[in-house]
Amino acid sequence: MSKLFVDSIEPKTTGGVVNVDNKINDVIETFYYHSGDIAEGNGAVLDSNWTRLTSNGTANKNGGMSASSGIWTFPSTGIWLCTINMYIYMSSAAVAGGVVLRYSSDGGSSHTDVQRMLQSFYAGNAHANICLPWTFNITNTSTQKISYKIHGSNITVGGGSSEGGSKLQFIKLCPSIGG
Numbered sequence: 001m002s003k004l005f006v007d008s009i010e011p012k013t014t015g016g017v018v019n020v021d022n023k024i025n026d027v028i029e030t031f032y033y034h035s036g037d038i039a040e041g042n043g044a045v046l047d048s049n050w051t052r053l054t055s056n057g058t059a060n061k062n063g064g065m066s067a068s069s070g071i072w073t074f075p076s077t078g079i080w081l082c083t084i085n086m087y088i089y090m091s092s093a094a095v096a097g098g099v100v101l102r103y104s105s106d107g108g109s110s111h112t113d114v115q116r117m118l119q120s121f122y123a124g125n126a127h128a129n130i131c132l133p134w135t136f137n138i139t140n141t142s143t144q145k146i147s148y149k150i151h152g153s154n155i156t157v158g159g160g161s162s163e164g165g166s167k168l169q170f171i172k173l174c175p176s177i178g179g
Helices: none
Strands: 012-014 017-019 030-034 038-040 066-068 071-073 078-090 095-104 112-121 126-138 145-151 155-158 167-174
Touching: 078 095, 078 112, 095 126, 112 126
Parallel strands: none
Antiparallel strands: 012 017, 030 167, 038 155, 066 071, 071 145, 078 126, 078 155, 078 167, 095 112, 095 145
């Protein structure tokens, strides 16, 4: 399989013009997923029926991520940028709500909290957007998994394929480092 990085460039001269073999973008994999509205409680894993978004010119390439009970499996090894853009509605005031990104190195049996993004709500019936990007070095697709869980109570995660719905994005940037 070709690499995203150009390991070596061997110029070829044709009629006085130098051509370079283009190896860029050969392994980029992109996926967008969305869901319907989900009412979630504190600590709940976002495990609703995420579906692949294919409308509005969305870039999709290759087979896609897979999820079981909210635990995401990578389709191939590599450096992966994982981003959740979450639209939330909070019915309570004076609380913080958001999302926690979790990582598993044992196939999803146990998880470590990696990063948390919160929004403080000073009034009830409020809306917010949270964006949480993170880059992972995935060297083993059988054991390395991720998931997202809710932080806070009385949260509704807005879904749908429109511009206001919550979305997950997974982009393979390049081959993995080490192994």
